[in-house]
Amino acid sequence: xxxxxxxxxxxxxxxxxxxxxxxxxxxxxxxxxxxxxxxxxxxxxxxxxxxxxxxxxxxxxxxxxxxxxxxxxxxxxxxxxxxxxxxx
Amino acid sequence: xxxxxxxxxxxxxxxxxxxxxxxxxxxxxxxxxxxxxxxxxxxxxxxxxxxxxxxxxxxxxxxxxxxxxxxxxxxxxxxxxxxxxxxxxxxxxxxxxxxxxxxxxxxxxxxxxxxxxxxxxxxxxxxxxxxxxxxxxxxxxxxxxxxxxxxxxxxxxxxxxxxxxxxxxxxxxxxxxxxxxxxxxxxxxxxxxxxxxxxxxxxxxxxxxxxxxxxxxxxxxxxxxxxxxxxxxxxxxxxxxxxxxxxxxxxxxxxxxxxxxxxxxxxxxxxxxxxxxxxxxxxxxxxxxxxxxxxxxxxxxxxxxxxxxxxxxxxxxxxxxxxxxxxxxx
Amino acid sequence: xxxxxxxxxxxxxxxxxxxxxxxxxxxxxxxxxxxxxxxxxxxxxxxxxxxxxxxxxxxxxxxxxxxxxxxxxxxxxxxxxxxxxxxxxxxxxxxxxxxxxxxxxxxxxxxxxxxxxxxxxxxxxxxxxxxxxxxxxxxxxxxxxxxxxxxxxxxxxxxxxxxxxxxxxxxxxxxxxxxxxxxxxxxxxxxxxxxxxxxxxxxxxxxxxxxxxxxxxxxxxxxxxxxxxxxxxxxxxxxxxxxxxxxxxxxxxxxxxxxxxxxxxxxxxxxxxxxxxxxxxxxxxxxxxxxxxxxxxxxxxxxxxxxxxxxxxxxxxxxxxxxxxxxxxxxxxxxxxxxxxxxxxxxxxxxxxxxxxxxxxxxxxxxxxxxxxxxxxxxxxxxxxxxxxxxxxxxxxxxxxxxxxxxxxxxxxxxxxxxxxxxxxxxxxxxxxxxxxxxxxxxxxxxxxxxxxxxxxxxxxxxxxxxxxxxxxxxxxxxxxxxxxxxxxxxxxxxxxxxxxxxxxxxxxxxxxxxxx
Numbered sequence: 001x002x003x004x005x006x007x008x009x010x011x012x013x014x015x016x017x018x019x020x021x022x023x024x025x026x027x028x029x030x031x032x033x034x035x036x037x038x039x040x041x042x043x044x045x046x047x048x049x050x051x052x053x054x055x056x057x058x059x060x061x062x063x064x065x066x067x068x069x070x071x072x073x074x075x076x077x078x079x080x081x082x083x084x085x086x087x088x
Numbered sequence: 089x090x091x092x093x094x095x096x097x098x099x100x101x102x103x104x105x106x107x108x109x110x111x112x113x114x115x116x117x118x119x120x121x122x123x124x125x126x127x128x129x130x131x132x133x134x135x136x137x138x139x140x141x142x143x144x145x146x147x148x149x150x151x152x153x154x155x156x157x158x159x160x161x162x163x164x165x166x167x168x169x170x171x172x173x174x175x176x177x178x179x180x181x182x183x184x185x186x187x188x189x190x191x192x193x194x195x196x197x198x199x200x201x202x203x204x205x206x207x208x209x210x211x212x213x214x215x216x217x218x219x220x221x222x223x224x225x226x227x228x229x230x231x232x233x234x235x236x237x238x239x240x241x242x243x244x245x246x247x248x249x250x251x252x253x254x255x256x257x258x259x260x261x262x263x264x265x266x267x268x269x270x271x272x273x274x275x276x277x278x279x280x281x282x283x284x285x286x287x288x289x290x291x292x293x294x295x296x297x298x299x300x301x302x303x304x305x306x307x308x309x310x311x312x313x314x315x316x317x318x319x320x321x322x323x324x325x326x327x328x329x330x331x332x333x334x335x336x337x338x339x340x341x342x343x344x345x346x347x348x349x350x351x352x353x354x355x356x357x358x359x360x361x362x363x364x365x366x367x368x369x370x371x372x373x374x375x376x377x378x379x380x381x382x383x384x385x386x387x388x389x390x391x392x393x394x395x396x397x398x399x400x401x402x403x404x405x406x407x408x409x410x411x412x413x414x415x416x417x418x
Numbered sequence: 419x420x421x422x423x424x425x426x427x428x429x430x431x432x433x434x435x436x437x438x439x440x441x442x443x444x445x446x447x448x449x450x451x452x453x454x455x456x457x458x459x460x461x462x463x464x465x466x467x468x469x470x471x472x473x474x475x476x477x478x479x480x481x482x483x484x485x486x487x488x489x490x491x492x493x494x495x496x497x498x499x500x501x502x503x504x505x506x507x508x509x510x511x512x513x514x515x516x517x518x519x520x521x522x523x524x525x526x527x528x529x530x531x532x533x534x535x536x537x538x539x540x541x542x543x544x545x546x547x548x549x550x551x552x553x554x555x556x557x558x559x560x561x562x563x564x565x566x567x568x569x570x571x572x573x574x575x576x577x578x579x580x581x582x583x584x585x586x587x588x589x590x591x592x593x594x595x596x597x598x599x600x601x602x603x604x605x606x607x608x609x610x611x612x613x614x615x616x617x618x619x620x621x622x623x624x625x626x627x628x629x630x631x632x633x634x635x636x637x638x639x640x641x642x643x644x645x646x647x648x649x650x651x652x653x654x655x656x657x658x659x660x661x662x663x664x665x666x667x668x669x670x671x672x673x674x675x676x677x678x679x680x681x682x683x684x685x686x687x688x689x690x691x692x693x694x695x696x697x698x699x700x701x702x703x704x705x706x707x708x709x710x711x712x713x714x715x716x717x718x719x720x721x722x723x724x725x726x727x728x729x730x731x732x733x734x735x736x737x738x739x740x741x742x743x744x745x746x747x748x749x750x751x752x753x754x755x756x757x758x759x760x761x762x763x764x765x766x767x768x769x770x771x772x773x774x775x776x777x778x779x780x781x782x783x784x785x786x787x788x789x790x791x792x793x794x795x796x797x798x799x800x801x802x803x804x805x806x807x808x809x810x811x812x813x814x815x816x817x818x819x820x821x822x823x824x825x826x827x828x829x830x831x832x833x834x835x836x837x838x839x840x841x842x843x844x845x846x847x848x849x850x851x852x853x854x855x856x857x858x859x860x861x862x863x864x865x866x867x868x869x870x871x872x873x874x875x876x877x878x879x880x881x882x883x884x885x886x887x888x889x890x891x892x893x894x895x896x897x898x899x900x901x902x903x904x905x906x907x908x909x910x911x912x913x914x915x916x917x918x919x920x921x922x923x924x925x926x927x928x929x930x931x932x933x934x935x
Contacts, residue, residue: 002724002725002728002729003721003725004725005722007628009647009651033632033708034632034633034635034636034708035632035635035643035647036628036632036635036647063476063480063484064484066476066484066651066652066654066655067484067487067488067651068651069650069651069654070627070628070647070650070651070653070654071624071627071628071650071653071654071657072654072657073657073722073725073726074725075658075661075729076473076474076658078430078474078475079429079430079431080429080430087725087728087729088729088732098503098575098927098930100574100575101574101575101576101577101923102573102574102580103574104570104573104574105566105570105573105579105580105581105582105583106580106581106584106905107581107583107584118570120563120567120570123566123567123570124563124566124567127583128529128562128566128583129529129533130526130529130530130583130586130587130596131587132587132588133587133588133593133596133871133876134600134871135593135596135597135600135601135604135869135870135871136597136600136601136604136866136867136869136870137604137869138603138604139459139604139605139606139866140455140456140459140541140604140606140607146600146603146604147533169563170489170556170559170560170563170564171486171489171490171492171493171560171563171564174482174485174486174489174560175486175489175490177478177482177486178482178483178485178486178487180482181478181479181482181483182483184479185479216440216441217441217442217443219441220441220442223552224540224548227536227539227540227548227552227555228536228540230533230536230555231533231536231537231539231540232537236529239533239536240559242536243532243536243552243555243556243559244556246536246552247478247481247552247553247556248478250478250549250552251477251478251479251482253437253441254437254477254478254479255479257436257437257440257441261428261436266436269436269440273440273443276443277443286447287447290445290446290447290448290453291447291448293445293448293453294448294452294453
């Protein structure tokens, strides 16, 4: 199965987002690079608003992901509560 | 200029890029606006002709009848580049968001008088389609116009008009829910009083000359529509039922005041270039002013009743004065 | 008792649809084919624009809010970098040459993308697609402007940046990226979406930005790192737009498949050829190397691109022609390119150098089986000549490929000792190509590629001299005249790194920060 991935700039918000991804996607693997952190998951990955909010201790609009994103792969599906990347 | 470096300093080798220095003079520090727009568009040695327009180069000043010795004579008095643009709009949207939230939280839409609400819905919500046309037209001017200092603000204008269409959509949803949007679309397509304006907007969509389109859309149509709708009508509605709707269109009001400075500067520069240009632009402004007046008049009759003729006359007088100030003879 | 009924809570998708889809209409006073005149001539069949899935759902208010936040952060970093003389914290001034290549070669393409997406954002008849394209047009303006602003600080202190606009439209190797984008923008709107939205943004852009910008960070350039990563945050929206565009075309009509497949083949190859410059930046121009071109290619092309083409196989799409050759050539590309620029130092406005013995060891370790065999001997030979005060400069102009416009420097598939040549005859003239990929592109559309403004041809035709030049003068030096016409500061911009003004300045300025001398 192909990996989907997402990469963020290394910063405080990204730390919470990545923690949330790891919690909600047990097969996730983390790869730290200069100034950037990349997360790979086989098949599909879901980012849940609720988990990110819990990690950051504040409300979080999933569209705020765009501020910290560097790149990603896979088909996107977005709702108010979840952001999903997947390959068919 | 000296850059302080602890106790020593580095003297810059040069102040800016050559093409910017040629325009602003040697040994001057350029602004970010200047470096971000001046001569940024390619102007030589294009490799292929567009398959969609083989009669022209990729960027080709001859797409318009307006003749400029130097298209970078056009400058945006707001000195907007992407960062200053988004930061300015982010502030405006913050205000708009607070206004919408205030109206929503206090339930002001529900306490707004029913007949005033009807009046607002009937005039304002179909205008989202007009804004949409303006979005298309400014995207077109950005694509087919010449010179970055003229074309770059057009993509700002295009996206602003999309934003206006979206604020009008929210206004419709807030005052009348999804049905309000459907009713407005039906009126836009079929109600007799809207057909003149729809006809005009569709005619603008097929104008091939980017500068004529600029004059028709940004100067003539918006120059009459915005003062009448967001000025005269807004005031009348506030007198009738209080400022609720006025809060929901504040963005449009502030936006028109700001963007008019740029539109005026552009028209003025075009007209000042030569008497041929002044005549050409005056002709376009006259033609499209007359079309706009004819298209808007029935809407004002419906919205303002007996006050409409005087309001139209005032608006045209103000528009003609603005045109004269820009160096046009209408 | 309350009379306030809570308004229906709309979900993100529903709400976004009302904010975009509801806005347009079928025109009746003007025919739709006049309103959208470029929608059909490419042969792409679309039956239902409502089937377009919005790749992202940002209304303008949210766009302004998030983008302003990004811009404030970015310019704060840029200002701090300039105020603190951040350039003196770079690993080495050789690094700055990769930025020169970037500003002269890549930033003007961001501008072309801005205008191209404004054109396509006006031309496609579907409202969802148009809005996404217009937003990308605005983003691309952001990219060119943030790059200019970020590199403006370097331009004040270092050579080779000062005439980027003039050079992009004239200099021999800059016609490679220029012709690439001119090709895309002169194609129809659907082809543009496959060329830029899909092939470039989705398949190739990660190869440009991610390793290169990681390299900037690794070499101490916080300014370039900030604009690069910040641009990438928009790029993820652009990538999803490109992916939606191709899926949409393939789902609309089975007749679209062969057209789209040809565009995938063509634009993969066109883009891959442009990336030759990136391969060279990664392997030779970064003083502190973050990853090799081969490694970057394996991660971002073979692995991720592979996943993508597996996914698209359900539509009948196969990986692009030339894919395997690109994978095979990953062990040769950067060395062949750097060798070329080294030889033509006199005509390029950035500095070149022979890799140091440690750098050659790094290359040997990253490219076992090829670097020591084919390329090290050449670099060592040049190092010896330099040591003897006899640097090698190639004074003959190279033959260029009619399509990608790169000099004929690539070798035959499977034989790195023989230069690859292909040709075709069209309308009584013979045209030359660097590869099967470029020849295929030409053969499919010769009437387009015969128009190319080929720098070497133009030089020989006398079109690259200043008006006051006198080619009949006894002491006329055509090469010198051409680089003057390029507006290079002769002997400064185009000097070897060793002994250059950049090298001297960097050393002196850095010394000022650490000593009292």
